[in-house]
Amino acid sequence: MLRVTNIRKIYQSVRGSYVALDGVSLTIDDGEFVCLLGASGCGKSTLLNILAGFEPVSGGTATFGDAPITGPGRERVMFFQDSGSALLPWLSVEENIRFALRVRKIPKAEWAGITKRYLEMVGLDTHRNKFPAELSGGMRQRLQIARGLAVEPNVLLMDEPFAALDALTRRRMHKVLLDIWQRIGKTIVFVTHDIAEAISLADRIAVMSVGPRSVITKVIEIDLPRPRDLADAKVARLFGEIEDLLTPDLIRLDERLEAH
Amino acid sequence: MSTVYSREGRSAEETGEASAPRRWQAWAAFPAVRKLSLAAASLLIGFCTWQVLSTYVFNPFLIPPPLDVFRTAIPMLASGEILSDVTISMVRVLVGFTTGSLAGVIMGVLLGRVRLLHDLLDPIMELLRYLSPTAMIPIAVIWFGIGEMSKYFLIFWGTFFIVLINTTAGVWRAPLTRQRAAACLGASRLQIFVLVIVPSAVPYIVTGMRVAMASSFMSIIPAEILAANSGIGYLLQQSSLLLQTNRIFVALLTICVLGFIVDRIFRLIVDKVLARYMSFVSQT
Numbered sequence: 053m054l055r056v057t058n059i060r061k062i063y064q065s066v067r068g069s070y071v072a073l074d075g076v077s078l079t080i081d082d083g084e085f086v087c088l089l090g091a092s093g094c095g096k097s098t099l100l101n102i103l104a105g106f107e108p109v110s111g112g113t114a115t116f117g118d119a120p121i122t123g124p125g126r127e128r129v130m131f132f133q134d135s136g137s138a139l140l141p142w143l144s145v146e147e148n149i150r151f152a153l154r155v156r157k158i159p160k161a162e163w164a165g166i167t168k169r170y171l172e173m174v175g176l177d178t179h180r181n182k183f184p185a186e187l188s189g190g191m192r193q194r195l196q197i198a199r200g201l202a203v204e205p206n207v208l209l210m211d212e213p214f215a216a217l218d219a220l221t222r223r224r225m226h227k228v229l230l231d232i233w234q235r236i237g238k239t240i241v242f243v244t245h246d247i248a249e250a251i252s253l254a255d256r257i258a259v260m261s262v263g264p265r266s267v268i269t270k271v272i273e274i275d276l277p278r279p280r281d282l283a284d285a286k287v288a289r290l291f292g293e294i295e296d297l298l299t300p301d302l303i304r305l306d307e308r309l310e311a312h
Numbered sequence: 313m314s315t316v317y318s319r320e321g322r323s324a325e326e327t328g329e330a331s332a333p334r335r336w337q338a339w340a341a342f343p344a345v346r347k348l349s350l351a352a353a354s355l356l357i358g359f360c361t362w363q364v365l366s367t368y369v370f371n372p373f374l375i376p377p378p379l380d381v382f383r384t385a386i387p388m389l390a391s392g393e394i395l396s397d398v399t400i401s402m403v404r405v406l407v408g409f410t411t412g413s414l415a416g417v418i419m420g421v422l423l424g425r426v427r428l429l430h431d432l433l434d435p436i437m438e439l440l441r442y443l444s445p446t447a448m449i450p451i452a453v454i455w456f457g458i459g460e461m462s463k464y465f466l467i468f469w470g471t472f473f474i475v476l477i478n479t480t481a482g483v484w485r486a487p488l489t490r491q492r493a494a495a496c497l498g499a500s501r502l503q504i505f506v507l508v509i510v511p512s513a514v515p516y517i518v519t520g521m522r523v524a525m526a527s528s529f530m531s532i533i534p535a536e537i538l539a540a541n542s543g544i545g546y547l548l549q550q551s552s553l554l555l556q557t558n559r560i561f562v563a564l565l566t567i568c569v570l571g572f573i574v575d576r577i578f579r580l581i582v583d584k585v586l587a588r589y590m591s592f593v594s595q596t
Binding site: 106 | 487489490492493494495496497498499500503507508511514588589591
């Protein structure tokens with residue numbers, strides 16, 4: 053179980069301090085698929101970085117299981133939007149997976165089997181000798197997913213992983229991800245600014261307000277069967293509801309930028 | 313649109329009118345052949361122009377025509393005179409460049425990684441790097457004499473700072489995302505450093521080394537002119553004292569050809585050994 057309680061995040065700089073998060077609380081159960089949804093600059097990536105252990109909290113607590121999160125941990129793997137820089141471009145597809153197994157100290161005898169299993173899971177087993185630069189954006193992202201899964205974490209933290217992909221590829225990746233999630237049953241925390249993406253994927257959506265002093269304004273349960281059709285009346289109503297929730301924030305963001 | 317296209321193609325075939333442009337296209341279709349023949353043409357035109365200008369326009373003593381230069385070069389090549397000078401200069405460059413690169417990479421990695429060391433040493437480095445190898449010749453002669461050591465030192469000096477600055481920049485710019493991703497997978501700090509940060513810096517290091525190689529070629533010549541009794545620079549200086557412009561031009565041409573060959577060899581090695589480190593796929 054991942055839990056953040058009343059966390060604050062303050063960035064200090066020469067120009068003063070910026071309160072990014074101000075009193076965010078959220079509990080994520082094992083095996084749950086939660087989306088953090090909000091406009092750009094709402095602190096959703098900050099929250100994810102705190103869950104990953106990349107950044108310390110300024111106040112409040114972040115825990116995984118019973119232990120406080122103090123740094124990057126092997127049980128929580130982050131998936132980045134820019135797969136090109138997250139992967140090691142000088143290693144082939146297969147070698148990228150092996151890199152993960154090597155640093156995780158998994159016995160060499162198991163490497164071949166694990167590599168095969170996860171490359172097959174994301175449909176890259178026929179490309180194992182290619183280099184990341186030779187793959188499409190969607191394939192690179194699938195490789196990043198396979199590499200993360202290969203070390204068998206309990207939690208997948210995904211920071212807008214499909215935002216840079218074209219719409220068709222993104223829809224395909226949603227299917228791939230849901231398939232994998234249903235098969236392995238791990239917890240997923242997925243950051244996005246795309247309402248449709250959040251609705252098609254999540255069990256729960258945590259809607260965040262624009263910073264400074266971001267908070268979670270609402271947590272929405274989605275009790276609808278997958279795959280979810282955006283044309284479905286219930287889904288469409290949900291979409292409208294979330295849009296209404298986010299719009300005032302966007303207007304406020306615009307006004308603030310204009311005021312400068 | 314496609315019908316217009318095919319009809320045009322057919323008419324050209326039928327009439328045979330387009331055979332000349334066709335041949336041109338076929339020739340241009342092999343980029344390597346095209347490039348090579350254009351390079352040959354460029355050199356040929358250059359030499360012809362040089363020959364004509366130095367024979368009819370300029371004083372052939374000041375600018376000897378290429379044919380004279382080649383005539384001078386042949387016995388120098390045959391007797392091994394050039395080869396021995398080239399070898400001497402190349403060994404100097406190689407020793408200075410290798411040690412300078414090695415020291416530059418090691419220091420650069422340290423400065424890129426240890427903030428305190430960087431902040432302490434950077435101001436000194438920033439000042440010292442303006443001392444070109446040429447500026448260091450007089451003191452190098454006093455320190456090391458006119459033997460090999462002073463030349464090694466000067467090439468080392470020129471190489472070290474260029475490689476150092478590039479390496480530091482490369483280590484600095486290793487994507488944070490890549491380091492964090494590796495940390496998540498379970499990599500230790502040492503593993504992140506050795507397996508992620510240093511390889512990420514390779515393109516910067518290679519760029520630095522190429523620039524340093526060019527600079528080594530620039531600085532070995534003045535070093536040998538001012539303080540040596542062998543090498544290409546010495547050949548230049550002796551020929552100048554004896555007013556042998558033909559021999560000066562042979563030496564100059566040798567430097568051109570040598571620089572070109574060494575750069576090609578360097579690139580070939582990089583392509584063969586380091587190719588996988590030289591590609592970027594990041595979106596940012």
